[in-house]
Amino acid sequence: MGSGTKTMRADARRNREKLLSSALDLFTEQGADVSLDAVAKHAGVGVGTLYRHFPTREALVEAAYLTELDRLHDGAAELLAEHPADEALARWMDLFVEYAMTKRGLAGALQGVIASGGDPYRQSRTKILEAVTSLFEAGQAQGALRDDVDAEDVWRGMAGIFAMPDGPDWPQRSRTQLRLLMDGLRHRG
Amino acid sequence: MGSGTKTMRADARRNREKLLSSALDLFTEQGADVSLDAVAKHAGVGVGTLYRHFPTREALVEAAYLTELDRLHDGAAELLAEHPADEALARWMDLFVEYAMTKRGLAGALQGVIASGGDPYRQSRTKILEAVTSLFEAGQAQGALRDDVDAEDVWRGMAGIFAMPDGPDWPQRSRTQLRLLMDGLRHRG
DNA sequence: CACATAACCGGAGGCACCCTCCGTTTAATT
DNA sequence: AATTAAACGGAGGGTGCCTCCGGTTATGTG
Numbered sequence: 001m002g003s004g005t006k007t008m009r010a011d012a013r014r015n016r017e018k019l020l021s022s023a024l025d026l027f028t029e030q031g032a033d034v035s036l037d038a039v040a041k042h043a044g045v046g047v048g049t050l051y052r053h054f055p056t057r058e059a060l061v062e063a064a065y066l067t068e069l070d071r072l073h074d075g076a077a078e079l080l081a082e083h084p085a086d087e088a089l090a091r092w093m094d095l096f097v098e099y100a101m102t103k104r105g106l107a108g109a110l111q112g113v114i115a116s117g118g119d120p121y122r123q124s125r126t127k128i129l130e131a132v133t134s135l136f137e138a139g140q141a142q143g144a145l146r147d148d149v150d151a152e153d154v155w156r157g158m159a160g161i162f163a164m165p166d167g168p169d170w171p172q173r174s175r176t177q178l179r180l181l182m183d184g185l186r187h188r189g
Numbered sequence: 190m191g192s193g194t195k196t197m198r199a200d201a202r203r204n205r206e207k208l209l210s211s212a213l214d215l216f217t218e219q220g221a222d223v224s225l226d227a228v229a230k231h232a233g234v235g236v237g238t239l240y241r242h243f244p245t246r247e248a249l250v251e252a253a254y255l256t257e258l259d260r261l262h263d264g265a266a267e268l269l270a271e272h273p274a275d276e277a278l279a280r281w282m283d284l285f286v287e288y289a290m291t292k293r294g295l296a297g298a299l300q301g302v303i304a305s306g307g308d309p310y311r312q313s314r315t316k317i318l319e320a321v322t323s324l325f326e327a328g329q330a331q332g333a334l335r336d337d338v339d340a341e342d343v344w345r346g347m348a349g350i351f352a353m354p355d356g357p358d359w360p361q362r363s364r365t366q367l368r369l370l371m372d373g374l375r376h377r378g
Numbered sequence: 379c380a381c382a383t384a385a386c387c388g389g390a391g392g393c394a395c396c397c398t399c400c401g402t403t404t405a406a407t408t
Numbered sequence: 409a410a411t412t413a414a415a416c417g418g419a420g421g422g423t424g425c426c427t428c429c430g431g432t433t434a435t436g437t438g
Contacts, residue, residue: 009385009434035424046388051426111304198405201415224395235417240397380438387432396423403416408409 016053018043023064028105032112036060061109062120065102069127072099076131085138086145086186092135093158093178097171100161129155136185145185157181205242207232212253217294221301225249250298251309254291258316261288265320274327275334275375281324282347282367286360289350318344325374334374346370 008016022043026034036057040050054060075095079088113120132151139145158181161174194202211232215223225246229239243249264284268277292299302309321340328334347370350363 011433012386015387036426037424040388047426048388048428049386052386055426057425115300198414200405204416225397226395229417236397237399237417238415241415246396382437383435385432385434388430390428392425392427394423394425396421398421399419401417403414405412405414407411407413 012053015043015045015049018045019050019053019060020064020067023060024068024102024106027061027064027109028102032108056116058113058116058118061106062113062118065106065110065120066123068099068102068106069124072096073127073131076135080135080138084144085135085142089135089139089145089185090179090182092131093182094175096158097161097174097178100174101171104166132158139185144187146187149185154181154185157184201242204232204234204238207234208239208242208249209253209256212249213257213291213295216250216253216298217291221297245305247302247305247307250295251302251307254295254299254302254309255312257288257291257295258313261285262316262320265324269324269327273333274324274331278324278328278334278374279368279371281320282371283364285347286350286363286367289363290360293355321347328374333376335376338374343370343374346373 019039023039026039026042036050037047039060040047043050050060054063072095076088076092079091079095082088083091110120129151132155136145136151136154140147158178160181161177164170164173164177194205197205208228212228215228215231225239226236228249229236232239239249243252261284265277265281268280268284271277272280299309318340321344325334325340325343329336347367349370350366353359353362353366
């Protein structure tokens with residue numbers, strides 16, 4: 001990830017982030033063919049800056065997606081630091097719904113990334129599984145969650161929300177779905 | 190097909206055809222992102238004319254493909270009128286290779302058609318199967334071709350060329366392949 | 379703190395494409 | 409030959425892409 005994100009000049013990093021978040025907004029709510037000029041303007045930045053950070057449209061979309069993926073991944077550790085593991089997992093599932101929503105929104109644009117030879121989903125599985133594992137196993141260690149299933153089972157259960165037909169209440173239904181799963185994961189009694 | 194191709198004014202039909210053949214040329218040899226201005230110029234026609242005939246890029250690409258499909262389909266009857274059925278089938282296979290080549294060339298552009306909700310391949314199977322059937326069954330009736338296989342088997346055999354890795358000599362190898370198939374279809378002795 | 383300088387910023391500008399609009403041409407009809 | 413509805417063509421206005429470079433700013437040094 002962020003090759004030199006660490007040694008970047010402060011303003012450079014700021015702009016990079018503004019661009020990513022604008023791209024996320026516009027792409028998810030307006031589709032794959034937003035103009036890059038529009039993204040730059042929305043970020044309050046010149047087009048030159050955009051092109052310096054992301055030489056191609058695909059680079060921008062891919063980076064936006066990977067950022068979102070990282071947010072999801074890193075969220076696990078943060079939640080785990082502040083809550084009992086089972087509650088952390090429950091909250092993390094809400095994060096997961098948000099991730100799923102943006103992924104849906106970006107789908108069209110990501111399609112284009114793949115068409116130009118990219119592979120944006122390469123680390124998705126790994127990262128997500130890593131997060132689930134850390135949360136779930138912590139829950140087991142704390143005696144709050146069942147021992148007869150493993151993290152992959154949990155992940156498969158969560159992935160079910162991708163199969164649901166979308167509609168205006170998709171997020172709500174997904175959350176319900178995941179809450180059900182969560183209840184199933186706790187110890188009886 | 191050609192909704193009112195029959196009652197169109199002569200110049201209109203001429204231009205329509207010039208446009209289709211130019212589109213075929215340019216799309217197959219330059220890829221999916223040729224400019225429509227370029228297509229019009231290549232056809233020796235104003236852009237206005239292009240847009241009148243094909244309101245969207247997708248409409249043009251789809252029409253070009255369907256034209257090619259029709260050419261293949263209609264070729265069967267023509268060949269059958271001029272040659273013994275087995276020879277007609279052999280010649281038709283050459284037509285099929287040409288069709289396959291253009292289909293490969295258009296693949297990228299057709300991908301876009303599908304993305305905008307089109308279904309260019311809907312009638313492909315039917316039309317091709319219809320052509321094969323007429324040729325093959327005529328051959329059987331004339332006693333030149335085997336009786337223990339049917340037109341669908343022939344079609345499956347021909348479809349094999351789509352599985353071959355492409356390269357500069359793809360057309361040649363495809364023809365060889367089909368000639369082999371053709372030999373297998375004739376009666377022994 | 380002031381200065382130097384390397385890194386970064388912004389957006390004007392040139393180019394290509396898209397698509398519409400309307401004055402002109404032409405095929406078909408009588 | 410005259411009429412007219414249909415079709416033509418391409419100029420033009422709008423938009424997006426991407427580069428280039430004069431101006432700005434963060435950061436390390438004296």
